[in-house]
Amino acid sequence: MTQDTAEASRPMGFWMALALVMGSMIGSGVFLLPASLAPLGWNSVIGWLITVAGALCVAAVFGALSKALPKAGGPYAYTRAAFGDGAGFAIAWAYWISMWVGNAAIATAAVSYLSQLFPVVGTHGISSAVTIAIIWAFTLINIRGTKLAGQVQIVWTIAKLLPLVAVIGLAAYVLATQGTALVRPFVAADISATSISTATILTLWAMLGLELATVPADKVQDPERTINRATLFGTAGAGVIYILVCSAVVLMLPVAITSESAAPFADFVNVYAGTNAGTAIAAVGAISALGALNGWIMCQAEMPAALARDGLFPRFMGKESANGTPRNAHLFTSTLLTLVILMNSSRSMSSMFEFLILLTTAIVLVMYFGCAAAAFRLMTKGQLPVTAGFKVILLLAAIYSCWTIYGAGAEALIWGVVLLLAGFPVFWLLKLARGSKPIS
Secondary structure (H helix, E strand, O other), X not given: OOHHHHHHHOOEOHHHHHHHHHHHHOOOHHHOHHXXXXXXXXXXXXXHHHHHHHHHHHHHHHHHHHHHOOOOOOHHHHHXXXXXXXXXXXXXXXXXXXXXXXXXXXXXXXXXXXXXXXXXXXXXXXXXXXXXXXXXXXXXXXXXXXHHHHHHHHHHHHHXXXXXXXXXXXHHHHHHHHOHHHOOOOOHHHOOHHXXXXXXXXXXXXXXXXXXXXXXXXXXXXXHHHHHHHHHHHHHHHHHHHHHHHHHHHHHOOHHHHHOOOOHHHHHHHHHHOOOOHHHHHHHHHHHHHHHHHHHHHHHHHHHHHXXXXXXXXXXXXXXXXXXXXXXXXXHHHHHHHHHHHHOOOHXXXXXXXXXXXXXXXXXHHHHHHHHHHHHHHHHOOOOOOXXXXXXXXXXXXXXXXXXXXXXXXXXXXXXXXXHHHHHHHHHHHHHHHOOOOOO
């Protein structure tokens, strides 16, 4: 393989990988979080600190795994190496489903924000058509090549970060010129374990996606080093921005305003900048959701393609186009995603849609614990560093994963396990169809 060919086959450098992590984590949800966190006051700040610390431990585990096993598929590759084909397939199967089901929610959120800018987009029928058009536009971008998709991701990530940084800057300016009397006072009696736990679970949703740079590992330059750095820096960067921007809105706006607000960031800017920011925030929300969607669409095809190349999925899913992208996996998965959108185009399907989102979150949490367990197993096999520091990080990551699963509730845990187990019949059917052919 020539140098040019090798570079073309691994077009994602550090900045693209970093944009994939941060851009996929920072979606539309952060713009609504302050409304839920407002009643919790300073408990929300503590909750954010716990969430970001736990997420960094999980990110460190993924970073170590990516250095030891720089293979496409991320969580699938790690659990397969630790526990065998069945466990790897189950994690990949469930995680793959959670991706395209979750993408339906992200695309719907983007169109919801767009409807505030262009009301016609929100009308029945048109909203579904616009949502599907957006999905296929990003699918075609990803089919055109990982480099193009990565460049688009960088642009979207910068576009969504600038307004958040602007809000942080506005808060800093207000505090510098008007003093800290505007900040809700810290009252020790108001701090409680229950409120902190609630804040931790609420803020967790914003951190999902920290593992995404590990999925297209075969497209990343110097994956042993790049993925680790992008995962850690991306998680830390998103976490710092989350803490600052959400805490500013929660602590500097009256709780009566924030808790009832449909656009907390717009209200914050309106109060302290004296401008009508509703339209601007709607645009930022749409940009944020679209940026997250691009990254998740990339990975929803890379996962089944990795399985197909290992002989654990139908071969056609692993077929690549001339530019190295898993074209068939993109087309097939986006078709499934389109069906999810069509199923939820009726208002009567709203409850089913909420269930699908619950299922998406549940399997990601179970996957985090599975990867922590895989790291422990690989450490005992000598494939990961056995150091006191890493042992502590691994233990904290496992505790954090269990804590978040517990906090998500019994229903989420049950459906997460059900989805994992549902993969085994598919695994055995594919094994029977494969016959005696060896797995690569």
